[in-house]
Amino acid sequence: MRAGSILISGASIAGPSLAYWLNAAGWRTTVVERAGRLRAEGQNIDVRGAAREVLRRMGIEDEVLAANTGEQGTCFVDEKGRVRAAFPASANETGGATAEVEILRGELSRIVAGSTDGGTEYVFGDSITALREDGDGVLVSFAQGPERRFDVVVLAEGMRSRTRGMVFGDEPQIRFLGMYTSYFTIPREPGDVDWWQWFGAVGGRNVGLRPDNTGTIRATLSFLSGPRGYEDLGVEEQKQVLRRVFRDAGWQAPRVLAAMADVPIYFESIGQVRAPSWHRGRVALLGDAAYCASPISGMGTSLALVGAYILGGELTRADSPTEAFAAYERIMRPYVDQAQKLPPGAPRLANPKSNLGLKVFHAAAALASTRVAGAVAAKLFTPPADRIALPDYGSHFPQA
Incomplete structure (x- = not known):
């Protein structure tokens, strides 16, 4: 397929x-992006397995490693802050609750976008309003700019992609996993440590504090719930929900709730995207818009990087967009299927609703942290990030 023009929605x-x-x-x-600039916000994410090799092939692995958050591991604490189980950061490219590469989402986005400097046109503060395909390409209408024609369009948007419905209707199904999560940044205090601290409270709630490399703390408040539509509320209403749910949670919940008052938050329902097909005509889906595996999987960023590499490679060596998209899906689908197979009982198993359940969970976590049970624990904290054979597209990327 000759080198053509492509519009990518999502930066x-x-x-x-x-x-x-x-x-x-x-x-x-x-690249068109609804936000007015590259999003610098975001919480801790990790890069594992095959995605590490993609970073190497992009020539940015060292820069990503240098931007590590410094998280030393993951520990589970009780209401008094006592550590009940601790798991040091992984020393390999795939395993660990805390991966070898932990980075802020905004930092990774900046590094990846920086690798396209001088070669990619970025259009911020705009979005797609219509897509009309004909034999020569796709005519795209925008909320702000004039219509433009492209050979191919790829939607690299989020789990709740608005543009996806213009092409696929309601076909991709979002599977709600029974949990809501909020993310925000709070001031660091003298007693904070460079570990991911996880506190479980009765009622299927958890409070998380994670270090970053900017001198602050990344906080999460998560709770089990049936679908309530909270993700569609305004920010202040979402904060009211969190205050109500966590007012008696204990540990550092009061501190987190107090700090939340003055900062922006990101609030989402945890789910997965199950799409029967990732392409239609000259339009394809990539990343969370196609196959969100949920934060529970530990695979979201890795799927995004690997998927982009494979889609790019297939577009360069296929004879047509249809052939390229079909090959991309054929190679990626088994990898995605493995990523979407969550640990048994997730997320309920790690978020007990009763005091007895919490005691059992802490006991199990303490056992898993011992040397004797380490091999079993390693499997629990090791997503299938390396279970794909990356094609070699070297000859198709002469300028890489």
């Missing part, structure tokens, strides 16, 4: 990653 990680690979093959790449 987080998957979108700029795809732009990098297609730039290397001589394509004309444009």
